[in-house]
Amino acid sequence: MATPNLDRIETRLKQLSQSWSSTRTGQAMGYALLGGGKRLRPRLVLSQVRVLSDSAVDVACALEMIHTYSLIHDDLPALDNDDLRRGRPTVHKAYDEATAILAGDGLLNAAFETVLDLPLDPAQKLACCRVLADASGIHGMIGGQDSDVFEKLDTVEAITDMYILKTGKLLGAALVLGAILDGRETEAPALMAIGEKLGVLFQIQDDVLELTQDTQTLGKSNNSDAQNHKTTMVALQGMDLALNEIDRLSSQVKIGLSALSVDSSATMSIINEILVRNH
Amino acid sequence: MATPNLDRIETRLKQLSQSWSSTRTGQAMGYALLGGGKRLRPRLVLSQVRVLSDSAVDVACALEMIHTYSLIHDDLPALDNDDLRRGRPTVHKAYDEATAILAGDGLLNAAFETVLDLPLDPAQKLACCRVLADASGIHGMIGGQDSDVFEKLDTVEAITDMYILKTGKLLGAALVLGAILDGRETEAPALMAIGEKLGVLFQIQDDVLELTQDTQTLGKSNNSDAQNHKTTMVALQGMDLALNEIDRLSSQVKIGLSALSVDSSATMSIINEILVRNH
Numbered sequence: 001m002a003t004p005n006l007d008r009i010e011t012r013l014k015q016l017s018q019s020w021s022s023t024r025t026g027q028a029m030g031y032a033l034l035g036g037g038k039r040l041r042p043r044l045v046l047s048q049v050r051v052l053s054d055s056a057v058d059v060a061c062a063l064e065m066i067h068t069y070s071l072i073h074d075d076l077p078a079l080d081n082d083d084l085r086r087g088r089p090t091v092h093k094a095y096d097e098a099t100a101i102l103a104g105d106g107l108l109n110a111a112f113e114t115v116l117d118l119p120l121d122p123a124q125k126l127a128c129c130r131v132l133a134d135a136s137g138i139h140g141m142i143g144g145q146d147s148d149v150f151e152k153l154d155t156v157e158a159i160t161d162m163y164i165l166k167t168g169k170l171l172g173a174a175l176v177l178g179a180i181l182d183g184r185e186t187e188a189p190a191l192m193a194i195g196e197k198l199g200v201l202f203q204i205q206d207d208v209l210e211l212t213q214d215t216q217t218l219g220k221s222n223n224s225d226a227q228n229h230k231t232t233m234v235a236l237q238g239m240d241l242a243l244n245e246i247d248r249l250s251s252q253v254k255i256g257l258s259a260l261s262v263d264s265s266a267t268m269s270i271i272n273e274i275l276v277r278n279h
Numbered sequence: 280m281a282t283p284n285l286d287r288i289e290t291r292l293k294q295l296s297q298s299w300s301s302t303r304t305g306q307a308m309g310y311a312l313l314g315g316g317k318r319l320r321p322r323l324v325l326s327q328v329r330v331l332s333d334s335a336v337d338v339a340c341a342l343e344m345i346h347t348y349s350l351i352h353d354d355l356p357a358l359d360n361d362d363l364r365r366g367r368p369t370v371h372k373a374y375d376e377a378t379a380i381l382a383g384d385g386l387l388n389a390a391f392e393t394v395l396d397l398p399l400d401p402a403q404k405l406a407c408c409r410v411l412a413d414a415s416g417i418h419g420m421i422g423g424q425d426s427d428v429f430e431k432l433d434t435v436e437a438i439t440d441m442y443i444l445k446t447g448k449l450l451g452a453a454l455v456l457g458a459i460l461d462g463r464e465t466e467a468p469a470l471m472a473i474g475e476k477l478g479v480l481f482q483i484q485d486d487v488l489e490l491t492q493d494t495q496t497l498g499k500s501n502n503s504d505a506q507n508h509k510t511t512m513v514a515l516q517g518m519d520l521a522l523n524e525i526d527r528l529s530s531q532v533k534i535g536l537s538a539l540s541v542d543s544s545a546t547m548s549i550i551n552e553i554l555v556r557n558h
Contacts (some may be wrong), residue, residue: 025417025422025424102424122405132391145304150378247444
């Protein structure tokens with residue numbers, strides 16, 4: 001069930017990128033956006049849509065643009081200073097810093113352009129824009145990046161809050177966007193809560209993987225948190241408690257999904273991929 | 280007539296910034312946004328609105344957020360590497376590069392959040408988002424930045440096209456947003472054309488001012504184009520032809536404004552300020 005959706009997402013991302021290809025910045029936007037990856041967020045969008053439409057695919061692609069822009073800017077020397085992403089040079093390595101800055105800006109902007117282009121009902125289109133903007137902004141993902149980079153986080157609560165903003169909000173947005181497109185906007189709060197838990201789970205997994213996997217498996221420089229002197233959940237709690245927390249969150253996510261008004265097995269199968277990932 | 284509008288814009292920008300102040304990135308967003316400046320773009324929005332409303336002020340502020348974000352990122356070391364902006368340290372100097380990158384991202388995002396928050400008619404709200412997104416993206420302002428930074432522009436036509444994208448699109452968006460809020464969306468193409476001409480005029484003026492004014496008057500490092508090895512319109516045409524071109528564009532802008540269905544003296548008085556500016 002996941003594979004045809006993934007193919008549609010990849011095909012559509014490629015089509016959307018073509019309109020940017022006449023500029024260096026646009027080429028870098030395409031380079032980053034077509035760099036593979038698990039496409040978790042767009043697939044989560046589609047997993048909540050019972051009748052797949054071209055518009056749903058485009059909304060899913062818009063969310064992936066926002067995720068990709070955040071990676072481009074996060075990887076910059078002034079931030080995480082990562083040279084590798086998904087096994088390839090990061091944008092500022094493949095191009096240069098100026099291009100990476102502009103390409104990130106371009107992708108954030110393009111996410112809104114993509115949704116605004118769609119032949120959706122105006123209220124639905126506004127709701128999608130709203131979810132994207134809220135999840136991505138200073139009270140969402142950017143707030144999480146700020147907290148990750150600038151705050152000294154040394155309690156489980158503080159790190160959890162940062163993970164919710166930095167990763168949870170966009171995963172929650174994925175599920176909420178799917179529900180909006182599916183005519184189930186009333187389930188938005190429940191889905192955002194599930195996404196936030198999934199984000200925390202995902203980030204604790206990242207902390208675990210950074211310590212247990214090599215660079216080649218990760219497709220990015222490992223141990224960069226340690227190099228950047230960040231306190232991770234594993235460092236704070238120890239490996240056993242971190243693994244327990246993953247289990248606990250995973251149960252809560254499953255319970256949340258089973259309480260929805262629709263069959264969420266497509267969503268659950270994507271989450272199962274997350275649970276067994278090694279990179 | 281311009282002064283009460285300017286006061287409302289400043290007051291509202293301050294209010295909107297307050298919701299960001301709990302994070303370092305948010306503080307930097309406020310630092311940049313409240314750094315003064317002529318507020319040409321938001322004032323141009325309001326100059327096309329016959330009955331001033333809170334929503335119109337917010338749309339005007341959203342456009343100023345986009346302009347401000349573009350300045351923050353443009354000033355970064357990897358791009359123009361400017362230390363001064365409006366007589367104060369640029370964001371990456373007052374804070375650091377990481378903060379400047381995130382603050383720019385935050386302001387672009389906040390522009391959409393601000394418009395999406397408004398109690399406007401859905402079609403009008405979508406039209407405002409559309410204008411912002413189109414003017415700012417890879418086919419608008421970012422495309423112009425790309426062309427400015429990466430392309431070797433050595434003809435009047437190529438530089439003019441870059442000026443249209445880099446500066447004209449956002450000035451055009453200002454007038455178009457005003458018209459949308461005023462129920463005159465049909466005049467959008469005419470207003471975009473006026474804004475584009477105004478953008479070219481403004482940029483040629485910048486080229487002239489960089490060569491004729493000192494750093495203190497400009498409020499930013501002068502001669503940065505020469506330091507960055509950019510061909511300017513003055514270098515290409517000589518000062519006399521550049522000044523002639525400013526006159527020619529100024530006439531065209533005036534003719535365009537006088538052809539509108541409404542009295543545009545408020546818009547014209549802002550443009551007159553541009554025509555006599557020395558920084």
